[in-house]
Amino acid sequence: MKKSILILLMTSALAWAGNYPLETCVVSGEKLGEMGKPYVFVYEGTEVKLCCEKCRAKFDKNPAKYLAKLATKPGN
Numbered sequence: 757m758k759k760s761i762l763i764l765l766m767t768s769a770l771a772w773a774g775n776y777p778l779e780t781c782v783v784s785g786e787k788l789g790e791m792g793k794p795y796v797f798v799y800e801g802t803e804v805k806l807c808c809e810k811c812r813a814k815f816d817k818n819p820a821k822y823l824a825k826l827a828t829k830p831g832n
């Protein structure tokens with residue numbers, strides 16, 4: 757019983773990580789993880805990853821602009 761819950765948690769964690777369409781910060785365009793741990797938050801139900809916490813302030817000034825980048829996957 758305990759084991760199956762653990763597997764379920766691991767599977768959902770993998771799915772969560774695999775769903776993010778971009779490898780770069782939508783604000784700065786920097787590759788995620790290059791400046792340290794990405795800054796991750798959820799904005800109106802959408803997961804957003806930024807290269808650093810400073811980019812959050814810029815995101816908040818114009819969220820629609822940056823969310824649009826997130827919705828447009830490169831190569832689609």
Ligand SMILES: [Zn+2]
Nearest residue numbers: 784807808811
């Ligand atoms: Zn940044």
